Amino acid sequence: MVNNKGKLVLGATLAVSLVATACSSGGGKGGKEGETVTITHYTIDSPDRTFVEKLIPDFEAKHPNIKIKVTKAPYEQFDSKLQSAIAAKNAPDVTSHWGYGGFMEYYNKGMLADLTPYLDGFSGSDYNIPEDVMNIYKVDGKTYGIPLNSYVTVMLYNKDLFDKAGLEYPPTDYEDKSWTFDKMVEYAKKMTVDSTNLAEAQYGVDFGFGERDQRPQYFNGNVYSEDTWTNGGKPSEINLTKPEVIEAYKKVYGLIWDQKVSPTPAFSKSVSGQFGDPFLSGKIAMSVVGSWSLAASSDFNFKVGVAAVPQGPNEKVRSVLYVDPLFVLKDSKHPKEALEWIKYLITTEVQEKSIELSGGNPPVNQQAAEKYYNNFEGIDPKQIQQVFDGAYKYGYESYNHLISNYSQINELFINELASVENGDQKVEDALPVIEKKLKELLARVNK
C-alpha cells in the first residue's frame, strides 16, 4: 500500500511535469495587445482590506482588457500563504506587507518588481501624494511601492475622565509648545487610581509610540546607526547601551513603575484580552496610539477626543508614520496592468469611496483626506486635520517598513523587554543583554 502510493505519486508527478514542460513553451510574456489578462490582488481577510472587491466592477468597466481576482488569508497565515504561492510559481501580482514582514524584508528577498520603467509620466502630485511620502518606498531612486493609506500616531483621550478630573482637554495644534511630555505626566497623575482592585483602577496614560525599538527616538535616542536608513535597512551599529537610549527607556517604563501612571501589562491583559487595547475599556485617560484606533471610535462607551502627541525632548520627531504601500511582485507576468489597478486605487474618487467602504482607512491622497477628517462622529474635523498635519510635519516612518528582517528583531524586543514591562528587571540590566542578542541576530540574518 505504502509502496504503491509512492509509485502512484511518482507516476503522476512525472506525467504532470512532462505536460508542464510541453506547455511552457507556449504562453509568452505579457500576452498580445487586446487579450484580457487577470491580475491577482492578495490581501488580508478582513473587511477593511477586502472591500476592494466592491471596486472591481467599476475598474473592469473602465479597463475591459484587465480582470481582477482577489485572494485573501487571515492575518496570522498571510506570510505562509504568500511564500507557498511564490514557491509554487503561483504568486499574486499585487500585494503589500500586510503580514509580519516589512518592505525591506520583501526587497532584500528579491520579491519586489522595480516599477520605475512603467512609471513614465507618473508623479505623486497627480494623485495628491506628497513627494516625501512617495520617497519612502524608493531605494536608490527606484520605486518599489506606491503608497495607498497613511496612518499616523495620535493621542486619543477619554473626555469623560478629563471632565471628572476637571482638567482642560489637550491641544490639537503641534505648534502649541506648552503641551509637553512632562505636562502629560502631570495630567496623568491626576487621573490615575493605582489600585489592585480592577474595578476601581484607572490609569492616566498608555504611551504606545511606535514599536519598542523606535520609542527612544521620541526622547532623542536612536537605537540604530544612521546608515540603516540608506543601506537597505541593515544597521552597522546598535546603540542600546548609550546613555541617552538607556535614559529614554527609563522614561518609557518609568511611566509604569516610577510614576505609576501607566497600566502594567497584566492590567492591560485583564481588561482587554491578549491583543486588545485597554483604552477601549474606558480605564485609560490618554492613549498615544496609531490612528487606526480611531476607526472604531463610534463603538466606544465614552466620549473620545483626539489631540497632538505632546512635545518630547526630540524637536523633530513627535509621531510615527505608517504608510501602507502596494507592491507588484517580481514574478508578475503583467506588471503594467497591475500598475493600472494600483493607479486606479489611488485616484481621488476611489480613495474617497474607499473611506466609506473600508470603514475608515485614511487615504494617502491628500484631497481625499479632507473627506476622511469628516468621517468621525463627535470629533471636530478641523481638530483631526490639525493633528494629522502636525503628525506629517513631525513624523518619522515606522521602523518596521525600513529595517530588514524586522519581524525577528521586533520579536526579540518584545520577548526581552517583557521582564522590564512586568517590573521584574531594571532597564539598565536588560539593555546590554538585548544588545548582545540583537548583534548576534543581525550577524546571522544580514550576512
Added chain:
Amino acid sequence: MSQLALSKEQQPVKRKKAKVELISIVGFLILLIVTVAMIMPLGFMLSTSLKTTKEMLVFPPSFIPKHFAWENFRELFVNEEIKFGRQYMNSLIVAITTVIGTVFSSSFVAFGFARYKARGSQFLFVLVLSTLMLPYPAIMIPQFLLFTKLGLHDSLLPLILPSFFASAYMIFLLKQFFTTIPNELYDAGRIDGCREVRLYWSLTLPLSGPVIATVAIFSFIWSWNDLLAPVLYLDSQENFTLPIGMAAMLSSKFRIAPWNLMMAASLLSVLPIIALFAIAQRRFVQGIVLTGIK
C-alpha cells in the same frame, strides 16, 4: 427480645452504610465543583455571544447580558462577508470524508501489519512510523507544489485526498488493537471459507468498535480544527472552511475584534464535536470486546 438481637446485628451494617453515603456525598460535591469549573468557560462563551459590541467592552464584564443580542447568531448567517453557513458545510464535507478515508485506509494497512509477517515487514512498519517525525511545515511546500501541479489548487480535494493514503499515527493505534484479536477466530473464519479481505471486512472491523471510534473522533477533530492547509490551498470564498472564517474575524488590526460574533461562531462550531462524542461514547464505554473465546 429477638428484635433487640436483630438490631444489634444490624448496627455495624448501618455504620458501614453511613460511611458509604458520606463518601458518595463528598465525591459528588467534588465532581460538582469540577463540573462547574469546566462549564464556566462555555457559560462565558454563551454570555459573550449574546452581548452587543458596546456591552462587550464594559469592564468589569457582566455574566448576564443586559440585553440578549440574539441577532449575533442571525448576523453570522446573513452577513455577506462572513458566509458562515457555506463555511460550515465545507468543513463538514471535508471532515466527514476525511473520517471515512482515514478509517478505511488506515485500518486496511494496519490489518496487513497486524496479521501478516513477511521479511522486512518490521522495517516497513518502522518506516511508516518514522513519518510521524515530519511536522507539517516540513512537507507543506512540496505537497503544495504537488497538488498545484495536479491542478487541484483552490478545491477541497487537497484537504481530503491525503486521508485516503492512511496516517501513520492511526495505523499504529489500529495495529496495536488488531494484534489482540485471537488467531483462533481467523482460523475459524478460514475454515468457513473466508477470503483474506473478508476476514478484514466481516471479522476485524466489527470487533474493533472502540478503536475505530477513537480513530474517527481523532481524525474528525484534526480535520475540523485544521487551519494552515485550508489557508494555503483555498482561494475562493466559496471554498473556505470554518477555521479560516473564524481566523478572519480577528484579522483586522484596525477594528475592535467582534468577540461576540466569534463566540457565537465558536459555540455553533463545537456542536458537531459534542454530537460525535455523544454518539461514540457508548462504543468507548463498552470497552472490552467479547471475542467469543472461552
